[in-house]
Every structure is written in structure tokens, then in C-alpha cells.
Amino acid sequence: MTNPLLALESATVVLPDGRTLFSALDYAFDQRPTALVGRNGVGKSVLARVLAGQLPLTTGRCLRSGSVHYLPQQIDQAAHASVAALAGVAAPLAALAQIEAGSADPVHFDTLAERWNLRRELHSELALAGLAHLRAETPAQTLSGGEAMRVALVGAQLSAADFLILDEPSNHLDRPNRLALLAQLQRWPRGLLVISHDRQLLQGMSHTLELSPSGLRSYGGGYAFYAQCKAEERAAAVAQLEQRKTERRREELALREQRERQERRQANGNREAREANQAKILLGLRKDRSEDSAGKLRLQQAQRREIVSERVREAAQQVEKAASVTLHAQGAATPAQRRVAQLDAVDLPFVAPALRRIDLLLGGRQRIAVSGPNGCGKSTLLKVLAGLLPPLRGTRQAWLRPAYLDQHLAGLDPQQSTLQQLTAANHSAGEDVLRTYLAQLDLDAQRILLPSGLLSGGERLKAALACALYADPPAQWLLLDEPGNHLDLASLQALEAMLQQYPGALAVVSHDEAFLDRLGLTHRLQATAQGWRMEAYDAVSLP
Template identity: 60%
Template sequence: MATTHYLALEDVSCVLPDGTLLFAHLTETFDDQRRTGLVGRNGSGKTVLARMLAGLQPPSGGRCVRAGSVHYLAQQISTPAPGATVADLAGVQALLAALQRIEAGSTEPADFDTVGERWHIRQQLQHALEQHGLAHLRADTPASRLSGGEVMRVALIGALLSEADFLILDEPSNHLDQPSRQALIEQLAHWPRGLLVISHDRQLLDTLDRIVELSPLGLRSYGGNHAFYAQAKAHEQQNAVAELDRARLDRRREEQALRAQRERQEKRQARGARAGQQANQAKILLDRQKERSDHATGKLLRQQAATRQALAQRVREAAEQVADEAAIHLHAPPTAGVAQRLVAELDGVELPFVPEALRRISLQVRGRQRIGLTGPNGSGKSTLLKVLAGQIQPLAGRCQVITGAVYLDQSLGHLDPDRAVLEQLQQAQRTLDESALRMRLAQLGLDAQKVALPSRLLSGGERLKAALACALYADPPPPLLLLDEPSNHLDLPSLRALETLLTSYQGAMVVASHDPVFLEALGLTDRLEATGKGWRLGAVG
């Protein structure tokens, strides 16, 4: 069957508002025959490129060609407007409203145009909700009642119901529990049209047909899943490092040869000058001899300069082929508290917006306790964290939390989107000078240009690093960290750095995550699990 729908990049470039070149001269085709994963480091421009492919953002140069309709699902679902419903999140509210008007007797052509052939959309939406384990939701359920994971799942349902010729999904497995991630993989396996997935989720990427990597070198296509890509990438890096080593060795050897050549030339000049003086030659002959010698020396120096330049260029080109895997460095904050100090206590607290079995909880958190918060989407993990953070009031019971606790939600609301990262860090940390703070941000991968931008202009992973810096580098450091899915949006080097940082953090910590590998790396003392019979707290050991 011939390809009928595709997305194409033709010499596409992007220059940011501050003049930074994000990427340049990208040429690639994404067709409906190969389900493709787009990977790359945080800040490489994956989301910007996806928005360009979807027609939501024009390129600075070149052009994007779309043959067919495109549905784009962002990695950060916008906070639902007041009064928004499940139908709004799924993108079918206008369709349902037109259908309802027709059923009530409307003969407006616009309503029939809106509905088209989708007369069963109401039943399709409800069936999809039931298939995705969201049978408790209806089209008119207020979006404000949904958890972060449920919001993403409803948005994914909308994407799958869109009947678009091409789906572009940006980090779709973020916020999803493991059963939901597996369901997503199965649904995408049966998606019959074009698919482009931006992700760091290796489990999801392993189910796709090819991987395309965006890096400072441009776009590189790998004809296989993530495991094939990782193997090919490792082989490429071995070859690139070997070539860099050879280029550096050749440069050192050539430098030695050039020095020896120059020394021989200088000795010949010195011998010629002495011989001329001893032969008592006329001054005019000596001057001509010196002129010839100077000319030969100048020619030699020019040749050697050209050789050095060629060698240096070879080393630079070899170095460019070596991936920038420099470890992201994070400074461990000073001790944040005493081990047995009580930092949070819930006494008979009743949580709102959660299943009946999980509504009541009593919990004590002490100075260096590290609690992993687990459970399915919609079980109340985010609600519990918001109650501890003071953002939601419990229905009943007593909640006491130490002053200075920091909560980072899934949307990173702790970070002001309109202010520069450096400015926000300076407000939180007044002991260190600006150069020290800039260095710490640079060691997180946030360079001088990025720390001066409003944080909303950063990538998801960069915003998370900025939010963590503002929290953990604060003076004084927080005695309690409340983290809701902090590993989302991060590439693998950044994720390893985050694990290292949180492991060295000495305060109390409650972390909600669906990533078992990430939680295992944190050295948890306890796990608090949301089950069908209530909250279950147990020591890890």
C-alpha cells in the first residue's frame, strides 16, 4: 500500500526569540508506514519541532509539509478552564454540543457540518472511558475532579478518537501508572495511521518501528526500536571516541615533526650565516642570502600553520561526533533536619475527591524519612500531597506540617513561568553570589542564556531542573520535600543526576512516582501504597 499521509521537514531551522539557534537545516520525512519515536536531550528542541510539524509554530527557515490532518497532544496539558468537562479535555465538546442541538430539533447546517459522520461519538467516548479504566467518568464530569494521570488519559482518548491522519504525542506516558502505560502501548500498536511519539520511556520506544534522534548534529534516523537505537548509538560512540583519539594522537605526532622541522631549518640558517661571515662575503651577498633564508622560513611557517589548522579542524570534527554526555552535577544541600524531628502529621484526615476506601488517613513523617507514594491514577496521591502542602484543605481531621516544606507538583507550579530562573534562585538563595548561582545552574545544564529566559520558554526537563534548584538550593534548605512525579520529562543522564541529588538530600521526602526503577534508586525508608482497602504504609527492607 502506497504512503498517502506524511509529515516532511525541508531545510527547517529554528531561532529562539533571544537569537539562539536551536537547530538548523533539518530535512526528514515521517510517513504513515513507520511508527516513529523522536528522542534527544532535554532542551534539544523536540517539542518545538513537534509543534512545527503540527502546524502550531512556524519555522524560522525552511518549511514543514503536511499531507493529511494532524492531532498534536502536548506533554503539559493546560490547566482546565473553570467549568471544563471531560468532553472538553477529550476535544469533543463542540461535537457533542452540536449533536445535542440536532437531537433537540436544530436544522442549522453548521451543526450537521460539525457532526459530519460521527453520530456515535457520545457512545464512542463512553466506551473508550470504560476501556481505559475510567468508567466512573462521564462526558459532563468536571475536569477539576480528575487527577493528573486521569487528565492525560482522557486527553489520550481524545487523540485516539480524533480520526486524524497523523498523531503527534509529546511524552504521552508521563503521569500514567503502569497499567495505563501498558494500555497505551497496546492502543498505539493498533493505531492504523501515522504516528510520531516524543518520549524517554524506553518501554514505549521499544514498541515503535524506528527511532529518530535530534541532537546538535541534526536529525539522525535509526531503522529499529529503542534497543536497536541504543546498540547502534553505543557502537557509533565507540567509533567516534576512537576517531577522536586518533585525531589527537596524529596532531601530537605532527606537532613533534613540525617542531623538529623548524629546528632543522633554524640550524641551517645559523650555519649559513656563520659560513657567510667566515668567508668574508660582501654585504650585498649576505643580504641576498638572508633574504632567501627568510623567504624559506616564512614559507615553512605558512605551511606549518596550514597543517596545524587542518589537524585542529579534524580534531574539532571528531569531537563533534562524540555525544555530549558530560555528567550533570548537582550540589547536595546541607543537612535539612534531625532524623527524629516530626515534620508532618495527619491525624484522622479525610481527603476530598478520592475513592471511599482511601478517604481517611493518619500519617507521621519524621526528619529523614523517605516515603515512596504509589498507587493507580485517581487513587489520591496528588490530593494527599496537596493536603500536606496546604493547597487543599481536608474534609476533616488535623494536618500539621513544618514551615518551609516545598511542594513540586506535576505542572511545576512552584516555578513562576514569567520570571527568569536566575532571578527566582536569587530570591530563594541570598547567601551565594550571582556567579556561584550561575555556576550551579550551568552544572544542571542551564546555560547563561537559558537562566535569563522566562521559565515558560524552557523545555519540560529544564523547567524541572530549575524548580529543583530553586527548592534544594534555597537558604535554608527545605526540611520536607513533596514531589509529584519528578522523573517525568527528564532524559536519562538528567534522571541519573536527579537520583543522585535526592539520594544525598538529608531532609524528609514524600515522592509520588509510577517509575519503580526511579523509586528503587532513592533509598526509600518506607512505601505508602494506595490500595482498594485503604492506605498501606510499610518499611522498605
């Protein structure tokens, strides 16, 4: 391993409410491109800010042998006046301009710090990042979210930091921007830590770290190797758990047989004593000894049961909760030949002319990926299909009831619990049945009683799907807009499992090709320069 650039020694963070987020972490980060994965809420972003020096540890140390450049999940474009400011080079570029205008002020030379080619380097890096159309003076607020992230990465490249930390850099990026980001990171020559649930991006890393309540665990290789290791670990843990359960059953059988033998001996002894016509005092003494022996046996057996039960509990703790969900089909599946919805000569609002006109017929078993660059009109199309937005012209028809889930799950009331909202949507099923359905979606019995605004992203998505699919009557086709945003890997896998089981028509907008490939899609509706194009779904070859 190369020399460490960052090191944690007994690193512990205790939150203001007294909860320990992570404790006693020991790890040395080197120059290998490293992915950091883990469940939502486990502390990945906090750890990133600790490594960057933005948050203090409660106890322990974070050692840095070089400079660290950190980019958070959200780039605050409003805080920067221009592309140069967003890239962190506005001051030295202003100093360079003053010097070129004839200034001899030493402050300007100190600010520039011998970076005489900075203007050329900025333009060169912008071009390499696919942003050649931008200039140093371009207002930052005119950039898209993807462009802002890539400009910030250009600034990191120009900073020549020893270590770069990125927190969910591909969120909301379309496929071209994701590929540009990956190419940009592959050119990064120094230490790199990426927090992400984007499996394509994770696969581009040479090393994977997992943060869990038990600490930091290191895996060599990218996401595919990590996933294989996790599957093997879980299989071994499940086998160990089954072995411990078998041992407990055998032990319980042995204890029962031991107890029955003692009871038989005790009954035989009592019978023999009565037949021998022993004195009452001797019978009493014998009974006391027998009860004392039985009491000792019960205590010994209780201790042995606790030992084998503890072994089962320990084995169960090693079995990570699987992304296992069961989706109940409400009513018969829609026949493939049945029409679900149709757009006839529809002009979409708020969409560029090339993509404004669309004709679309959605059938009962059709499962469509809606793909295209940011801002092309994918979300608008889903809203028109759902009947939430009227077309400029043309007709929209729907023969079955849809469910539309936008990126922010606006249809879910953050003040009401999941159970309250599902009960309101379905008066015919009893609460016990609805609770069972929610439990089979892996929603905790206590958390379905909390206001849905307090739930995690994955929990809220499952709650919204439950309210649509288990309503009375249920939704018979789904329109999903970026459903995987902000979900951790386990929640993404659970969502994939749910949608694989869904028997109806489906249209989903997502830039995560790995996610789309697992949904059993039949078609792709692609936004192109010539308009919308429908084609058979073919998995995208990922680098």
C-alpha cells in the same frame, strides 16, 4: 516499509525572530507506531503541528495521503461542554437523537453519515479505556487531566483517522492511567506518532525518530534499542575525538621538532658565515633568505595546525553533550539512625477519609517514593512534611532543614537570575565557588545570569536544587513533587545522576517508574484503599 501516509520534502521552519528551527527535513511516515524524541526546544511540537496541517512550512512541502488527528499536550476541557464534544462526536450524536425523535431533515442524515451505532461505539470505547463511568453528556470540566486525554483518544479512535499524532500524552498521568493509555495506543490500528519523554511509553513504540539540530535520524525499535544505539554512537564519537586529539599532539610534536631543526640549521649557518668572514652584504642576503624561509615554515605550520584542529572540532561536534553532573555534598552525610522528620497521628487536609490519617518516621538515609493515583493526597503530604501546610490534627516534627520543590518550582523567583538567588542563599562562599558549582551541574555560565523564568524546565530544576543544596546552611533532606515533568530525556538523566549522588534523605512523588528505579530508593509509601502503606522499594516490572 508500508506505503507512506505523511511525507516531508525539504521541510524548513524559520521562526519570526529569524532563527531556523529545523531545515531540509526529508522523511516518509508509514503505519509503524513511531516515537519522536529530542531535546527541549529542538522543534518537536512544531513539527507535529506541521504534520497535522496546523502550521505552515517556511519552505518545503508536507504531503498527506490520508486524514490526520492531532492531540496537543494540553487538552482544553473548558472549550468542550461534554464528553461527547471532547470526543468530537457531539454533532453526529445530536443528529442521531433528532432522527430517532422522528426528524427527516436531510441535514441530520448528512451529519450522522451512516454512523447508526455511534452511541454504542462511544460507550464501548469508553469502557475499553477504563472510563465506563462516563456518559456522552458528562460535563468535560468534571474530568481529570488523565480522563480528558483518554476521552480525546477515544474520539481519535472513533474518528478512524489514518494517522494519529500525540504530543506528551502521559504528562501528569498516574500509573493506572499511563497503563490504560499504553493499552489504548496498542489497540490503535493505523499510523501513530508519539512525542514523549516517558520511557515506558516510548518502549511500546516499534520505531524511534530523533530530531536534533542536524535533522531527523531514524532508529528501529523502541526506547531500549534507541538508547543502546545512542550509547554506542557516543562511545564511537568519543573514541574518534580522542584519536583526533592524539593526532594533534603528535603533529604538534613533529612541528616543534621541525622548527627546532630549522633553528639549529639557521644558527649553524650564521656561525659558519661569521667564521668565514663574509662581507656584510652577503651576510645580509643570507639573513634575509633565512628569515624568509622561517616565515614560510611558520605559515606552513600554522596551516597544518589549523587542519588538525579542525579535525578535532569536527570530532567534538559528533560527541553529544553528556548528562554529566557533579553534586557537592555540603557537610557530613546524615547518619542512617538519625531521625529527620516525624508525623504522629497526623490528619492531612483536603484528603479523602481513607488516606487522611498517617504516621510516618523518616530516617537519615531513607529514600522514599510516594506513590498513588492522581488526587490521593501525595502533594499535600509533602507540603505537610515540609511545614508549609498545617495538619488538621496530630503533630509534625522536623529535626533537619528540608528543601521542598513543587511541580511549578514556585520557590524560584522568575525575575532574578540563578546566580543572584544562589548568592543570596549563600553569603559565605565566594561567587567564583558558586559559579563552579553551577557549572558542574551543567548550567551554562551565560544562562545563570538570565532571569530564571527564561530558562528551560531542566535548567530551572537544576537552579532550584542548587539554591537548596548550596545554601548556607544547606537543606539536609529533599521533598520533590513530580520533578521530571516536562524534562527531555537528557535532562531526566542529568536529574537522575544528581539525585543518585545526593547523600541525604529523600521523598519524591513521581508517576515515572523508570525514573524512580534509577534513584536508589529504599522504600515506597503507597496510597491504598486501606490507607498509607510503607514497604521496601521494589522496582515495578514494566511491560
